[in-house]
Amino acid sequence: MKIALISDIHANLEALEQVLKVIDQEGVDLIINLGDLVGYNANPNECLELIRARGDILSVVGNHDQAVSNPDKAQDFNIIAYQAVMWSIDQIEADHLNFLSNLPLNQVLEKRYLACHGTPTCADTYIAYLFQSRRVLNLLRRQLNPIQICFFGHTHKRALWYRDARGKVTLQPLQPGKIYLDRECHYLINPGSVGQPRNHNPAASYAVFDTQDYSIQFKLVPYDIQQTQRKILAAKLHPYLAERLAQGI
Template structure:
């Protein structure tokens, strides 16, 4: 698959006062996606951004792609999305992820794959936010450790100067990395779900996973960004877990994929 340009600016309205919902790692979990969108719809949200991995793991890949298309949600290419188009990109997956991804790929209709193929792995919102799946420029890379966060901040400073905030997914864990004016990078320990951002700092922010959270809790995770002042709010919502599990079992996907939804690992 040939990617589009690594950084592409999204031309959309930029209201002075806005709220953006960030979601990620839906992974074919329609019940979780519907629950999250239901909560988002209760607020005055200007835009919804999906940070990648619409498919894989769970049992509703077609329905999730259809809903994201229907809602005109801005979407980023995830590593599972790319592998659903060309299965060779799943060769490094663990066996359970590979089996589920192969099932997703077989289940998707040509129009679903065409939608995924049009997605880019790294994009900008206006000239203000960088949005990507794993690491900027690479949907397979992770931002889990300090050296990885430093590398991502360096990418932003070199490739997108002036952009202070990046949003990413892939790890299925909520996270906030910060780079201060002296260049010190650290991971913030969140004592509460809301955070006021410092306009002098750079940030890398992960909303957690909608469809397969891995923070030892099963509720679907997402995030709301508000402007004036810049704040983020981590949110979680219950969904019909048992229906999602039943679909996995009906599709004869690995049993562990159903069990892990309940344990959040």
């Protein structure tokens, strides 16, 4: 089975359309959306429409999805993110809001693969540093066995962490093309962000996992950033949200 992993779309319609177009050309069996459909960019309803209209997308909840359903959850957001949540609450149609508030915290596939936004137990906890990845890899091994791979988002940065049979945790450098995984290891995999990538490359980021040959491939898709920026400015969202898209930060 080929699974496309998309995350942190954040209401960026241009990026989402391009990524889905490329995924459809490549042909996958399933798409998993790792959360944060809304926030930051200007097309929350359109992105929700697109995701919900398809039958091949499994979604989990992101911290921004939670925040639009429950603004108390946005209290610790930085001010620009907070303002974008408030703007989104005014825009999002009731039926879409209902969809967001019913998204699960995680999804398990074939008993071996888990999809979540931040960590398996919290949509707003980061896996960015070694101690954080170690903690989640231990959780997989001790409490979530037989889960071997956890797909996550939230940082907006591509990442491939693994724990080998000796217990050593490593952040693997990402090379182009297929990266073959070891069935004996536990992995944490972040496909990067579709709608607000922060890898210093502005192209939309996603990944394809192949359960057959046990490989992961990270992919970048250029899209019409200027159009997304124009919409952010027209919506009177903070101009920094437009600036950062061009820099991939």
